[in-house]
Amino acid sequence: MERTQITLADGRYLIFYTFAEPAAPPPPAHVEAPAEHEAARPAPEAEEEERRV
């Protein structure tokens, strides 16, 4: 992901985000829609500023 920041005429910032096209499909995100009345699987055991977060 790349960001390009510009300043609008009234002084506000605007950032364009661009993304490189993936060379290959991303790793499969396993997805699951539970069937009707099917119980879910059991629970498992159970550049602006420097980052401050």
Add this chain to the structure above:
Amino acid sequence: MSELRWHPLLGEWVATATHRQERTFLPPPDHCPLCPTLPGGFPTEIPAPAYDIVVFENRFPSLRPDPPAPSVADTDLYPVRPARGQCEVVVYTPNHNSTLAAEPVEQLDKLVQVWTERFAALGARDYIDYVFIFENKGEAIGVTLHHPHGQIYGYPFIPPRVERELEQSRAHFARTGGCLLCHVLAEERRDGRRVVAETDAFVAYIPFFARYPYEVHVTPTRHLQALTDLTRAEQRDLAACLKMVVAAYDRLFNLSFPYMMVLHQRPTDGGAYDYYHFHVEFYPPLRTATKLKYLAGSETGAGLYINDTLAEEKAAELRRHVRPGVWQSETAASAGAPARDGEGQAT
């Protein structure tokens, strides 16, 4: 004029922002301020003929980095302070008539990455203690622009709803030594009746304690506090799970389903919030295809939500409309042709 006035009865701030009365209200599509600015066309807020995702400072902010002095004097009874903070608009796509539900999972994945970057950037500012990412969708919610977009508010304090969640989470941790939302998630998965969809890293469910008929929470299975804690794979998984939820919403009544979507993350005030658990909440106002759930006297005046439905029944209803999220690039690779969103296609 904008300022923060103290509500002494509730012990919380109220933001006044009188200039917001002037903001653009449901403009015709050819005058949408969030569309690209085409050569010779209407000059929108975005001075480019094409874009992918754009973030900009709200033209009508309720909070700003350099707020004016309050219009009234501060007193002991009525404290008032400048409305300092940040309000940003996140434009999801250049396609005016789209929605998150209609976009491919890839676009939601890009959005998750942008949210993550904005959380880090805004949270790093010393005057922002809480970064609140949200979307209001649909006229039923009161949107003034139909173009698909969300917002980010950088608050100079922890907002009261989040503060209450933090208090509850802190108290639960002190009592049990465990995370409140981890325990909620384990119970929802054990019971199963309210689970709507699952991916490897996220579970979507209508919680036992839902206040809206189709209120859905999307929670990571791993205990973490913010978007910045997600791995790249978990970012993709969040996008896929969100896509399943919003697409199911649209299929439910065969209409573009209105909702509020909010992200609850840890504060960015430098405190320790290891006990807290990041999640996403959806509050849809519809209780049937044609009837709204109003926040009326009991909800607004007393704080007691009355839900006319059972979460177990509504989850079963919504679950019937969930389809696995499919990555467009995978579909294109297998079919040898580009795929677009829709029933039976890449969603």
